[in-house]
Amino acid sequence: MKKHALALLLALLLLLAPALSAGCAPDGGDGETSPTPDEAGQTPAGSVEGAAEKDKIVIGGVRSQSGVYALFDETAFGPIYRMWAGEVNADGGIYVEEYGKKLPVELIIYDDKSEMDTMTRLYEKLILEDKVDLLLPPVSTAALFAAAQIANQHDYLLIGAEGAAVSIKENIESYPGFFCTLNFSDTQVPALTEVLTEGGIESAFIVYIEDLHGMEYSQAAVPAFEAAGIEIKGNVSVPPDIGDMTPIINSAKNSGAQAFLMFAYPDQNFLAVSQAKELGYNPDVFFIGSGGSFDSCKLALGGDEGVEGIMTWGAWNEKSSDAAAEFAERFREFNAGDDTVFADWWGHLPYYVSVQVLQQAIERAGTLDNKVLREYIAENKFDTVMGEAWFENHMLAAECYLGNVGQWQNGVYEVIDVGGNRTAEPVIPKSAWK
Amino acid sequence: MGNPGLRLDMKKSVPFAIVAAALAAVAFLPRFASAYSVVFCSSVIMYAALSLSYAMFSGPTGYVSLATAAFFGVGIYTSAFFGKSLPLPALMIAGGVFSSVIAFAVGAITLRLRGVYFTIFTFGLVELLKHFVLWTETTFAGTRGRTVASFGSVTVFYCMLALLTALLLAAFLLRRSRVGKALSAIGESEDAAAHIGINTTAVKLLAFSLSSFAMGAAGAVMATRWAYIDPGIAFNSLMSFMPALMAIFGGTDRLLGPVAGAIVFAALEEQLITRFPSLYMIIFGAIMIAAILFMPSGVTGLIRRRPAKRKEDVPVGDS
Numbered sequence: 058m059k060k061h062a063l064a065l066l067l068a069l070l071l072l073l074a075p076a077l078s079a080g081c082a083p084d085g086g087d088g089e090t091s092p093t094p095d096e097a098g099q100t101p102a103g104s105v106e107g108a109a110e111k112d113k114i115v116i117g118g119v120r121s122q123s124g125v126y127a128l129f130d131e132t133a134f135g136p137i138y139r140m141w142a143g144e145v146n147a148d149g150g151i152y153v154e155e156y157g158k159k160l161p162v163e164l165i166i167y168d169d170k171s172e173m174d175t176m177t178r179l180y181e182k183l184i185l186e187d188k189v190d191l192l193l194p195p196v197s198t199a200a201l202f203a204a205a206q207i208a209n210q211h212d213y214l215l216i217g218a219e220g221a222a223v224s225i226k227e228n229i230e231s232y233p234g235f236f237c238t239l240n241f242s243d244t245q246v247p248a249l250t251e252v253l254t255e256g257g258i259e260s261a262f263i264v265y266i267e268d269l270h271g272m273e274y275s276q277a278a279v280p281a282f283e284a285a286g287i288e289i290k291g292n293v294s295v296p297p298d299i300g301d302m303t304p305i306i307n308s309a310k311n312s313g314a315q316a317f318l319m320f321a322y323p324d325q326n327f328l329a330v331s332q333a334k335e336l337g338y339n340p341d342v343f344f345i346g347s348g349g350s351f352d353s354c355k356l357a358l359g360g361d362e363g364v365e366g367i368m369t370w371g372a373w374n375e376k377s378s379d380a381a382a383e384f385a386e387r388f389r390e391f392n393a394g395d396d397t398v399f400a401d402w403w404g405h406l407p408y409y410v411s412v413q414v415l416q417q418a419i420e421r422a423g424t425l426d427n428k429v430l431r432e433y434i435a436e437n438k439f440d441t442v443m444g445e446a447w448f449e450n451h452m453l454a455a456e457c458y459l460g461n462v463g464q465w466q467n468g469v470y471e472v473i474d475v476g477g478n479r480t481a482e483p484v485i486p487k488s489a490w491k
Numbered sequence: 492m493g494n495p496g497l498r499l500d501m502k503k504s505v506p507f508a509i510v511a512a513a514l515a516a517v518a519f520l521p522r523f524a525s526a527y528s529v530v531f532c533s534s535v536i537m538y539a540a541l542s543l544s545y546a547m548f549s550g551p552t553g554y555v556s557l558a559t560a561a562f563f564g565v566g567i568y569t570s571a572f573f574g575k576s577l578p579l580p581a582l583m584i585a586g587g588v589f590s591s592v593i594a595f596a597v598g599a600i601t602l603r604l605r606g607v608y609f610t611i612f613t614f615g616l617v618e619l620l621k622h623f624v625l626w627t628e629t630t631f632a633g634t635r636g637r638t639v640a641s642f643g644s645v646t647v648f649y650c651m652l653a654l655l656t657a658l659l660l661a662a663f664l665l666r667r668s669r670v671g672k673a674l675s676a677i678g679e680s681e682d683a684a685a686h687i688g689i690n691t692t693a694v695k696l697l698a699f700s701l702s703s704f705a706m707g708a709a710g711a712v713m714a715t716r717w718a719y720i721d722p723g724i725a726f727n728s729l730m731s732f733m734p735a736l737m738a739i740f741g742g743t744d745r746l747l748g749p750v751a752g753a754i755v756f757a758a759l760e761e762q763l764i765t766r767f768p769s770l771y772m773i774i775f776g777a778i779m780i781a782a783i784l785f786m787p788s789g790v791t792g793l794i795r796r797r798p799a800k801r802k803e804d805v806p807v808g809d810s
Contacts, residue, residue, distance in 0.1 A: 122768060168768045173717050173724045175764070178534055181644070182765070185527035199636055202719035206641060228638065267625060269635045269721065276633075294629070296622075297723075 111156045117165040117183035118193025124171025126196040134218035136398045137408040138193055140391045151416055154423025176200050180207045190425045194218045198269050205235040214427040216411040222273055229451045234431040238407040238453045245370050246277040248461035251475040254285045256485030262291040262314035264305055266321035274320035290314040299325055302332045316342035323348025327357045334490045341486035344368040350403035361468030366487025371403040372463030372472040376480040384442040402463055402470040410441045514656055521645050529648045535757040536651040537709050540658055541734035542749035544705035547662050548698045550743035551674035558613035560730035561620045562590040562703040566710025567725040574640035579650050583708045590707025591700045598699040602692055621726035636721035639714045650712045658705045662746055674698055740782050742789020751790050
């Protein structure tokens with residue numbers, strides 16, 4: 058027994074030896090991943106190696122590959138940054154003028170287990186120990202807030218992907234290197250209100266998840282709807298771990314509201330759809346939030362027929378523009394054969410814009426210096442899959458988006474915003490569930 | 492009689508000196524080690540403090556408490572509320588005091604519960620506080636999360652180190668005090684302890700409040716590194732399980748057991764999650780199972796088992 062135990066302890070120590078030695082290596086030590094700081098003693102991003110030896114751009118990110126947010130790295134920004142890195146490297150890399158050559162991209166992605174302490178610590182590891190050139194954002198709004206602060210402390214640039222919130226704008230001034238590309242409530246709620254009023258909707262029942270995302274959409278929707286003359290017949294919050302929506306669906310049904318709106322995440326949204334079908338609840342408008350724009354939601358909700366008429370946040374599709382169609386085609390080709398990756402008709406375009414902006418800023422500014430890049434990004438316009446794109450107060454300008462509200466029609470995700478972005482007329486009232 | 496007593500003191504002062512020297516050496520870390528080492532060590536020290544405070548109460552009494560995350564979360568919210576107006580050491584103390592007060596109030600009602608009932612209650616406490624904070628925040632403040640002021644990684648490091656040092660001292664003194672002996676007696680047999688005149692509820696309450704002080708203080712310090720918190724982040728039940736596992740892994744019989752457990756666990760986690768992310772949980776779980784099977788008294792129990800036996804066999808004066 059003791060022999061086993063001692064052997065186990067020895068094996069453990071062996072496993073730990075590199076951890077302890079790496080953890081205690083001084084700055085600029087001999088560790089494999091501890092590059093030497095420059096002569097000025099500074100360790101600006103982009104100084105992984107001397108200019109002469111620089112042979113790659115190292116980009117680091119802490120992503121939730123396990124835990125509650127794992128779905129987002131699997132389906133949202135995850136497929137996008139992997140596709141982009143693959144494309145860049147197939148093309149020989151990104152041309153960086155200060156090094157006079159194309160440099161391929163190397164990704165260092167750590168898993169934070171969807172946990173805050175691990176996330177913040179691993180960003181510090183990426184910056185201080187791995188000395189990556191550039192950062193990729195973490196998953197979720199809360200994690201973005203925290204990562205933005207760390208990036209800011211070390212003068213790194215951080216362009217957000219999943220997650221964004223109006224409340225982030227309150228602090229945006231203190232994070233000069235932080236940019237957001239995803240559209241959220243302040244552009245989407247007005248667009249939805251227009252669609253509902255145009256469709257003759259006069260009453261609504263709102264259900265929202267008790268978190269930053271849900272509260273923000275609810276707080277934006279209630280005054281916007283009321284101002285547009287839509288009566289709020291219910292505004293109910295649900296916890297993230299809700300397992301039965303029956304009482305809520307029933308009270309929505311009894312309220313007689315014309316529109317049912319669910320501002321939550323895929324788990325709760327899909328549950329609401331399934332239980333509404335079971336209870337025979339089919340209001341004129343059935344709206345769900347995050348997850349509804351994923352092609353994969355058809356798998357969960359019964360194919361093209363199962364999602365028919367559902368409205369969600371978005372929005373873009375292949376009819377939006379030639380660039381969008383070409384992007385959708387490339388995405389399909391890149392992921393051909395992988396039946397776990399699906400298109401997201403809300404986020405995929407803005408996420409791809411975030412890496413395109415990064416790449417174009419490097420190519421045009423000719424440097425990997427994050428301070429120069431952030432100035433360049435704040436002041437310039439970029440040619441992207443969404444057309445010309447630029448930032449206003451660190452947020453992608455509202456005019457850049459190809460849509461804010463979508464509806465599933467005959468298996469196609471249609472953009473139904475009032476105005477020029479519309480790819481199909483909204484169907485209100487929606488047809489009966491199938 | 493004086494001679495063996497002197498030898499005993501000498502014997503005891505050697506590990507004491509080693510621990511003091513180790514803490515002093517760690518204090519110089521920011522001077523010679525890399526900036527990331529300081530960040531990493533702050534996390535290790537946090538886990539050490541949490542698992543040591545867990546072991547302070549649960550070790551001798553055998554009461555498995557899963558309330559660590561609740562008190563840690565109270566500390567986090569202390570920093571979220573007062574972080575912009577108080578210095579970090581004051582936040583740390585405030586976090587500790589708030590946690591102790593809550594622990595005292597909760598303990599006074601629940602420490603009459605025993606065994607699995609107590610464990611389930613403490614686990615429920617984390618959820619209760621999470622939802623209570625969520626409700627008050629959404630109802631009265633109209634928000635879900637809060638930003639937390641930052642104090643820099645070196646300040647965080649020194650505050651955590653000071654906390655661990657104070658905690659080690661407190662745990663050391665507690666073990667040797669009448670309360671410490673009473674706690675051990677409760678662990679052996681609570682009924683017998685009550686029969687010999689120990690006010691078991693009062694003793695448990697004291698130890699529970701004391702251990703929760705460190706949990707709250709650690710939460711208050713670590714929150715400043717996270718920039719943004721919400722009830723889900725602050726009251727994360729993982730923070731209840733990790734310190735308990737670390738303490739079991741290191742061994743709760745010895746003072747330094749939980750600290751050793753935390754160091755090994757945290758270093759192991761760092762290695763596995765960055766080098767073998769997909770195998771992380773499998774390897775982690777396998778090691779935990781093996782440790783419980785082969786090292787029931789933890790790492791420190793294994794190392795010190797032989798000398799301890801010899802001491803029992805051989806009369807003190809003869810060695």
